[in-house]
Amino acid sequence: MTPPTPSSFLLLTLSFLLLLSPSHSLGTASTLALSSSSLTVCGLSADQSAHSLRCYSALHRLSFSLPPSSASFSLLSGAYDSICGLRSGGYSILCWDKLSSPSLSPPKRIYYSPANVLTTISLGDSHLCGLLNGTGRLICLRGGDSFRLPPQDQNFSQVSSGSGFSCGILTNGSVVRCWGSNSLAASIQNEFGDMPMLSLEAGGHHVCGINLTGLVVCKGRNDFGQLDVPFNLPLEYSMLSLGASHSCAIRRLNKTVICWGGDGNYSLKDIGGVYFELIASGVNFSCGLVTSNFSILCWGPGWPSRSGNSTVQLLPLTGILPGPCVDVGSCDCGIYAQSQSLCSGNEIICSPCEIEPEMPPALPPRGPFPSSTPPSKSLSKKLLAFAIVGSVGTFLGLCTAIYILWTRSCLHRKKVHNSVQPTITKASSNNNSSNSNNNPLSRSSTIRRQGSRIMRRQRSGPSSKHGDRAEEFSFSELAAVTNDFSTENKIGAGSFGIVYRGKLPDGREVAIKRGETGSKLKKLQEKESAFDSELAFLSRLHHKHLVKLVGYCVDMDERLLVYEYMKNGALYDHLHRMDEVDKSGSLINLWTMRIKIALDAARGIEYLHNYAVPPIIHRDIKSSNILLDGNWNARVSDFGLSLMGPDLSLDGQQPLKAAGTVGYIDPEYYGLNVLTAKSDVYGLGVVLLELLTGKRAIFRNGGEGSAPMRLVDYAVPAIMAGELTKVLDKRVPSPDVIEGEAVELMAYTAMHCVNLEGKDRPTMSDVVMNLERALAICNGSSHGSISSEGISIIAE
Incomplete structure (x- = not known):
């Protein structure tokens, strides 16, 4: 949840x-x-x-x-x-x-x-x-x-x-x-x-x-x-x-x-x-x-x-x-x-x-010098310049806050929510080489043949042609199509409430997320924040690997969002709740399908990082937030914790209190309260390890009663030691020679994604390129070999 x-x-x-x-x-x-x-x-x-x-x-x-x-x-x-x-x-x-x-x-x-x-x-x-x-x-x-x-x-x-x-x-x-x-x-x-x-x-x-x-x-x-x-x-x-x-x-x-x-x-x-x-x-x-x-x-x-x-x-x-x-x-x-x-x-x-430990408070601001040491004159000038820049930034921040409040006000007055299609700009290539890993890992001969050039940024697949309008529904309409939000129609949970399945009068199947109701002011504020976040993001983001927003409802304390229905549910359920999903048509136990799902999700996140204006950091990438439509296309969902980022091409940082899900949250973000696009890369890295091993992000390796273990600690040592086959999901047939190279490439990509420090992780464009190569290998277009251009996990 x-x-x-x-x-x-x-x-x-x-x-x-x-x-x-x-x-x-x-x-x-x-x-x-x-x-x-x-x-x-x-x-x-x-x-x-x-x-x-x-x-x-x-x-x-x-x-x-x-x-x-x-x-x-x-x-x-x-x-x-x-x-x-x-x-x-x-x-x-x-x-x-x-x-x-x-x-x-x-x-x-x-x-x-x-x-x-x-x-x-x-x-x-x-x-x-x-x-x-x-x-x-x-x-x-x-x-x-x-x-x-x-x-x-x-x-x-x-x-x-x-x-x-x-x-x-x-x-x-x-x-x-x-x-x-x-x-x-x-x-x-x-x-x-x-x-x-x-x-x-x-x-x-x-x-x-x-x-x-x-x-x-x-x-x-x-x-x-x-x-x-x-x-x-x-x-x-x-x-x-x-x-x-x-x-x-x-x-x-x-x-x-x-x-x-x-x-x-x-x-x-x-x-x-x-x-x-x-x-x-x-x-x-x-x-x-x-x-x-x-x-x-x-x-x-x-x-x-x-x-x-x-x-x-x-x-x-x-x-x-x-x-x-x-x-x-x-x-x-x-x-x-x-x-x-x-x-x-x-x-x-x-x-x-x-x-039971408490959670850490937000980190205090760090001064440029100890309080007991007076600054030099040159430092004072720099601090003055910093103060001027900070004042300008504060003014711009106030303007942004006023704009957001104005937008929310308009949202509640209008019957149709207008969105802005983000301008898609081509990211510049990064031609700087970097050797971020000072300790070369033990890899197979296939991987060792590869060069260490940094990947070119490339645009993900084309955006789907959706409309630019989010419909407003009445609460009674949505209650009717979900049989008064009955438990029989409940299909899951999201960032601020329960998700129900419904069918609109025009025949469209939808998923309706209803915010939890409650009288406590804090809960209402949290629900409002998550609701506004999802509505603001999804109403202006249109990509075939992001879940589409159909509409919304604001009625008294009720907050509901309406999405297109994802027939095959969440990736998490197929990996970890096989007894609860329909296995008759499941393709999840094919390596080619698992690599394709990973690529779809990476493309959706890459769109958020590189082509949304301003860029967006999802903050809660996990297998339960990757949904599968009727054609087994993966789509990233649940933007309740997402934030508009700074210019991520400059790897900007935001000092924010950490949020996310245990097992997927970036350790650097959690420990230092510093958020970057690499935080999403870490979360996707854990999802890749889930696809490879079939294990949860945190699981009990020895069965009931054993100590919980993180998937990263379980899988990464085996990948580094060249013993990937020991941790691969046994429910999927052992990969053949061609599939083996593709799975190996996906594994090394995942290993780099979960590096401790963000600077040592690849960008999402790097991840997309590697997974595209892995899928091409699986499909036989590369004749089972990885050229010197095939593997290139070097962090920026």
């Missing part, structure tokens, strides 16, 4: 909950801990009545257990040359220091109090902090006077320690408070300000956490790019882990790991298909607990191989707990599936709780 407005889009996004697993960093409690200087990794063992510490030292290349072997622990925390463990029950802390020494020293008992048990601990380079059970009161041990008196009269929900400082999240208000022996603590606390946080992780000299919108926020030093979070979407990550100069995270949907910072020395390209339950970081390496067998994998420049080079190594440690074993009845959010095989007796491992 299409969300009526950005406000209802927020509600849809909130349904995708942030799964907050226990997070782990340089000095945060977990069942996995690292000691950096000794290159020691320890984990809590499973399948034993006593969960003791099993360790591996890369320095000495041996596995060992830390005494006492009879003691049972619930959590561990590691730092530079030490590891500390919280005894099961939380009443005692034991620490093993100088792990790099050849002779292992016995543990030191740092804390003992059966009356004041701890829920967690956090070890920094020289200090140790913990939280008291039931109160969240903070205690800090070791570290000198700067840690003897942590923030008073404050209770914390989490605590994490870095190099010479610790930070925590206050129970009241969820804001960050930091303390320690250096000025970095105060600096990081000031940078976070009053931003509420859900989780917090400390590294050597920086801190990252997940805020209430589900975004990762990092503060502190950024000498090596450790604050520069890639692909930072809400709900993207569930777990963070920080080292001295790098940061890592587990992707929430598929449990793979991504790292950033460290001058690019923490690449995980060799283990991209490994899934992790948890991760932890030392100063210059990280380790993770592998989901498949609960073994430990380590990587990073600080982790040596047998040859002395940095490497990825699977350690000889298996059967490590993915979470602490607790007493039955202690879990608030369910039990981990494999608890029975990992814990003993009546112990269980708790599943992480689901937290």
Whole structure:
């Protein structure tokens, strides 16, 4: 169902909950801990009545257990040359220091109090902090006077320690408070300000956490790019882990790991298909607990191989707990599936709780310089010029607003809605070459033969010759042809209401979208906005791959739009609801037809971007908004969220609050609130992947009960690895040699469309040209080969 407005889009996004697993960093409690200087990794063992510490030292290349072997622990925390463990029950802390020494020293008992048990601990380079059970009161041990008196009269929900400082999240208000022996603590606390946080992780000299919108926020030093979070979407990550100069995270949907910072020395390209339950970081390496067998994998420049080079190594440690074993009845959010095989007796491992994040507010305007720094004279002149230009722009904007209001007024007075046929101008060719992809992808020999020239812009198919008038209907007329909007005539939903099938007195079959009725002012305003948007756009747009508007109705609070009826319904239903559509005449399970549908949709969107005056950005491209007429021609529908864009040939941008549908929305638009024509390209890229795989934009890869997965994360790695056949829709017969090249071309086109950054995506004209070539291959006109002019996905 299409969300009526950005406000209802927020509600849809909130349904995708942030799964907050226990997070782990340089000095945060977990069942996995690292000691950096000794290159020691320890984990809590499973399948034993006593969960003791099993360790591996890369320095000495041996596995060992830390005494006492009879003691049972619930959590561990590691730092530079030490590891500390919280005894099961939380009443005692034991620490093993100088792990790099050849002779292992016995543990030191740092804390003992059966009356004041701890829920967690956090070890920094020289200090140790913990939280008291039931109160969240903070205690800090070791570290000198700067840690003897942590923030008073404050209770914390989490605590994490870095190099010479610790930070925590206050129970009241969820804001960050930091303390320690250096000025970095105060600096990081000031940078976070009053931003509420859900989780917090400390590294050597920086801190990252997940805020209430589900975004990762990092503060502190950024000498090596450790604050520069890639692909930072809400709900993207569930777990963070920080080292001295790098940061890592587990992707929430598929449990793979991504790292950033460290001058690019923490690449995980060799283990991209490994899934992790948890991760932890030392100063210059990280380790993770592998989901498949609960073994430990380590990587990073600080982790040596047998040859002395940095490497990825699977350690000889298996059967490590993915979470602490607790007493039955202690879990608030369910039990981990494999608890029975990992814990003993009546112990269980708790599943992480689901937290419902809020949506991010609109980004504040960014000034040209910090408020604390006065501008130079030359900069002042530039700002004055900018202010003058801005004033002119504001004046023009007011004129535009007045014009729109005047147009709406005329709409309500006239019986026939007049439209303006947009002038179609030929887009200029772009002769500039661009190599936007610095990392060439692994392609088949057919694709590798192709050059890297940028595609020429070309005009899409001719516009259909529709009339320029939208009829006005009475409410009673439309109620009569839909049998009083009966449920039997309901065929779907659109951006602001329900869609019904009807037949006009002259025999024309139509689809009638009726705005949802309600008394709340906000809902009425949203409905009015979506209604006006669709009417304004469709009454002046006429193209054979856009749904035609027949008429409209304005009657009191009722708002209805009348479209031509699309006999074969929505593409989404044919791909994902096969049991609900008539399969007798369906051609959807032919590769040629799927490529043709993709091309039709691309041509419709290209018309909006390049030939509508002014250009239009659809903002909600998805398979349910691509309809199929009686001849299986695809048409783009639902313009309730569309906006008139700037001159898209210049790739202009609009700072707008994100709107769209989860799974299809451009991550750059969602994260930065910056809209370009490339946002529609991303949405179409997801639709192309749907056509290729038969999967929904977000689906459960393991069936019911499994974690949701994005189609982009599922399909793109296979395409990049040259394993397209593994993800192709099995309902469609395997493509022959000729079809295979066409499908491959469509797949690589889709892969480039869903690039993270808009600048790396092709234009819609580029997409049209590639799909035209793919369809020509399918039809045999190219004799099964792709010439050097056939593939050209280079972003502008």
